[in-house]
Amino acid sequence: MRPSVALLRKDLLLERRSPEAIPAMLLFSVITFVLFHFGLGRDEVSGQLAAGVLTVTILFAAILGINRLFVSEQEEGGFDGVLLAPIDRTALFVAKATALFVFLTLVEIVTVTAFAILLLGPSPFPALPGLIIVLGLLNLALAVVGALVSALAIRTRARDLIVPIVALPLLTPALIAAARGTAPLFAAAGAESLPTKWLAVLALYDLVFGLLAYAVFDFLLED
Amino acid sequence: MYGKGLRALSLATFAALTATFALVFFYAPLDVDQGFIQKIFYVHVPVAIVTLCAYVLGAVFAALHLKTRDRKWDLRSYVVIHIALIFNVLGLLTGAIWAKASWGHWWVWDEPTLVSYLIVFLLFATYQPLRFSIEDPERQARYASVFAIMAGAFVPLNFIAVRAATAYVHPRVLATSEGGMPGQMAFTFLIAIVAMTLLFALLCSYEIASKQTKWQLRALRRRLLGSDAVAPLGRSAAPALGEPGGRSTGSSTRPARNPAEAAS
Numbered sequence: 001m002r003p004s005v006a007l008l009r010k011d012l013l014l015e016r017r018s019p020e021a022i023p024a025m026l027l028f029s030v031i032t033f034v035l036f037h038f039g040l041g042r043d044e045v046s047g048q049l050a051a052g053v054l055t056v057t058i059l060f061a062a063i064l065g066i067n068r069l070f071v072s073e074q075e076e077g078g079f080d081g082v083l084l085a086p087i088d089r090t091a092l093f094v095a096k097a098t099a100l101f102v103f104l105t106l107v108e109i110v111t112v113t114a115f116a117i118l119l120l121g122p123s124p125f126p127a128l129p130g131l132i133i134v135l136g137l138l139n140l141a142l143a144v145v146g147a148l149v150s151a152l153a154i155r156t157r158a159r160d161l162i163v164p165i166v167a168l169p170l171l172t173p174a175l176i177a178a179a180r181g182t183a184p185l186f187a188a189a190g191a192e193s194l195p196t197k198w199l200a201v202l203a204l205y206d207l208v209f210g211l212l213a214y215a216v217f218d219f220l221l222e223d
Numbered sequence: 224m225y226g227k228g229l230r231a232l233s234l235a236t237f238a239a240l241t242a243t244f245a246l247v248f249f250y251a252p253l254d255v256d257q258g259f260i261q262k263i264f265y266v267h268v269p270v271a272i273v274t275l276c277a278y279v280l281g282a283v284f285a286a287l288h289l290k291t292r293d294r295k296w297d298l299r300s301y302v303v304i305h306i307a308l309i310f311n312v313l314g315l316l317t318g319a320i321w322a323k324a325s326w327g328h329w330w331v332w333d334e335p336t337l338v339s340y341l342i343v344f345l346l347f348a349t350y351q352p353l354r355f356s357i358e359d360p361e362r363q364a365r366y367a368s369v370f371a372i373m374a375g376a377f378v379p380l381n382f383i384a385v386r387a388a389t390a391y392v393h394p395r396v397l398a399t400s401e402g403g404m405p406g407q408m409a410f411t412f413l414i415a416i417v418a419m420t421l422l423f424a425l426l427c428s429y430e431i432a433s434k435q436t437k438w439q440l441r442a443l444r445r446r447l448l449g450s451d452a453v454a455p456l457g458r459s460a461a462p463a464l465g466e467p468g469g470r471s472t473g474s475s476t477r478p479a480r481n482p483a484e485a486a487s
Contacts, residue, residue: 166349172342173380173383197387198387212373223359223362
């Protein structure tokens with residue numbers, strides 16, 4: 001556990017000293033809301049439309065973070081450091097997935113606020129508890145799959161192209177569950193209760209891909 | 224020396240396919256609602272089932288490759304996924320034709336099977352771009368296997384999610400095969416599945432035999448003419464089995480990599 005914590009601290013420190021991923025994800029998500037406003041021709045959205053706009057924006061913003069996740073490792077020799085150190089290699093996976101989870105959570109605090117101000121029709125406060133649960137599960141899915149896809153793409157020649165084309169289809173079930181799960185929260189007539197079916201699908205997705213990614217990550221770090 | 228049993232497999236496939244089409248046209252009863260167009264069912268559904276099973280099989284082969292470090296499993300995983308992609312396109316096309324004929328639209332979103340089938344196609348279509356943007360053949364095999372395992376596990380999960388998200392329009396052929404499908408239809412369907420599985424196995428065997436023959440020819444040419452005379456394998460040249468391919472230096476004929484060396 002301790003190597004993971006050390007690696008995670010390194011990533012968070014790096015992001016605090018020279019912010020890179022978080023500001024980019026933030027600006028991207030806010031400009032996406034502006035684009036959705038003009039693209040949809042709506043001043044406010046609610047229900048399934050609101051859920052879709054929010055979750056798709058978060059998904060695309062996450063792609064930016066996933067693209068950058070292992071860049072410092074690749075360029076500054078972090079992979080060699082991990083391979084030379086007498087630690088389990090999956091420590092790097094745990095650290096990176098946690099870092100991505102933290103980044104996404106920080107970004108969403110601002111993104112959801114901006115979404116509530118700019119686009120959301122109904123009041124966001126009744127939806128908040130349910131939204132935190134769904135976004136937490138979605139972040140877990142994004143973090144786990146994102147860390148794996150990022151590691152998969154970092155050694156390829158065209159990593160900026162590989163990340164979105166691999167990650168987006170792989171994350172489709174998580175997006176379906178998150179978008180359908182948040183839709184009742186944003187209902188125009190006031191927030192309805194959280195559908196447990198979608199929480200179960202998201203949790204299953206997190207569990208399966210979390211375990212799988214943990215199992216296969218070793219093979220990405222062999223040379 | 225390669226492709227043992229190919230002739231028998233070819234003949235069996237030919238016989239099974241002929242039997243299937245004969246049964247479809249002359250034996251299976253006409254559907255009351257849909258009429259003649261329903262007969263595309265005997266192509267579309269077996270193709271779709273074989274595709275999805277093949278993706279999972281590709282993941283199993285990939286897992287075996289990571290476990291044993293034997294490159295032959297990587298080759299099998301690659302070939303199975305390659306042929307499954309072709310079947311996938313065929314399944315999408317026949318599905319669209321059937322949807323147009325029976326529901327009036329080329330594409331129907333209310334149909335979990337077709338939608339999840341498309342998503343699975345979009346995911347597996349990235350297998351080759353991912354694979355061939357990695358230069359080192361050994362790493363290429365490893366990374367492709369990791370991807371194949373994730374994508375194989377994705378197939379059932381994706382199906383659950385999409386199915387939960389849509390209303391049921393698609394005929395539940397398997398769920399109702401006891402009561403809904405008449406015996407003649409069920410029999411024809413069974414033969415069609417066998418035929419498609421044989422066709423899939425045949426195409427995979429042909430591709431594996433062709434690749435092995437090509438590599439052996441290459442190895443022989445290298446030995447006879449020297450490594451400089453034989454152009455290095457391009458990036459798009461499928462997984463190397465016996466010899467390290469890729470952009471090798473070509474300064475000397477490198478010995479074939481044995482499994483023990485690769486495992487160390």
